Amino acid sequence: MVRWEPGARERLQAAALDLYASKGFEETTVVEIAQSVDLTERTFFRHFVDKREVIFAGQDVFQQGFIDGVADAPHGASPLEIVTSAVLAGSGFFTEDRRTHSRQRSAVITATPELRERELLKMASLAAAIAGALRERGVPDPAATLAAESGTTVFRMAFERWLEPDSKRTLIELEREMFAELAALTGSTARSDQ
Amino acid sequence: MVRWEPGARERLQAAALDLYASKGFEETTVVEIAQSVDLTERTFFRHFVDKREVIFAGQDVFQQGFIDGVADAPHGASPLEIVTSAVLAGSGFFTEDRRTHSRQRSAVITATPELRERELLKMASLAAAIAGALRERGVPDPAATLAAESGTTVFRMAFERWLEPDSKRTLIELEREMFAELAALTGSTARSDQ
């Protein structure tokens, strides 16, 4: 007989997401989340630094995928090519079977400014990590930072489209299209109005 | 004889910034801020929705500068040209005499994750507003969003450099350079390593 049911962390994450989704983030108390899986508020805060972080736990895993992508990019690639490789590599994490879960998660985040803030901070830290990896490869600033920021922007926009209800394409396809759009933005002479 | 000293809002802002700078954001309580200018905690929260917002009050003013810049951009300009015009226009707000104040403010924000989160949210809302203005001018998505995001990224990076201790150049000069870097990123065939 075990003293505690295992997987407290995972149960808390699942319960939190469900509650945030069903009754809203602000309307959910941490005590509720904890009690719903037979734990106490104190235990919640031992696993997650705050009420928002439950939703973002495990980010580091996929962030590493991006960093590895930078290292694995072919020798002699341009900064933007390296970043493209990093984004595509990091996106391998988001397989088709995670799409539904990602959608629910994203809906909760979008509906809650407090969670959007946290997500933006995570993205900023991802961009900073990529920029650091670029610098280690010899890319100077501001090109390194600019490329990293552009890469995460492309990722965010592609990811958003990937989650759209009727979207059938692959995240990676969407990312390639978005990188092409970025190139067109500075390269093309297209006129937008007149 | 007046019933209250005028400018409660401004006094609270100044006091908050000073306290955040001198003893840190977390170590400062709202009660302290309010008492330091002879007001109560309750009054603080009537002026600012939360403890972070004191630092960001008045953002809307300069955000409007960016939007106006979109409207004022010449007819027939490309999306990125419009955004460039918007960023340069909005940056007129940051005159030389605001530099010292901006530096102190920025130092506090950089040192405090909670404030960085809020700043990122403000930037995201600025980007969304610019993208909306672009769409009104007929720029389709994803070009509109991508251009707006790129523009705010350039702004952030140029602004950061503008605040560096020994920086002598104008914000607008730095922004032009950064836009050039952005163009070089997608356009150049420069190799970064080998």
Place this chain on the structure above:
DNA sequence: GCGATTGATGTCAGTTACTGACATAAGCAT
């Protein structure tokens, strides 16, 4: 002029996120 209204503030009680200190008990090593 003078009562009614408004607006910025104060007071106070309450909720909830979060923290530190200490207690408990299962499992594991020696």
Place this chain on the structure above:
DNA sequence: ATGCTTATGTCAGTAACTGACATCAATCGC
């Protein structure tokens, strides 16, 4: 067995934030 570690519980406390109600100068309507 004994002690150590680990995941949890208990409890008391702080501080951010909110709602309800009170106050009182300025000002508006007449």
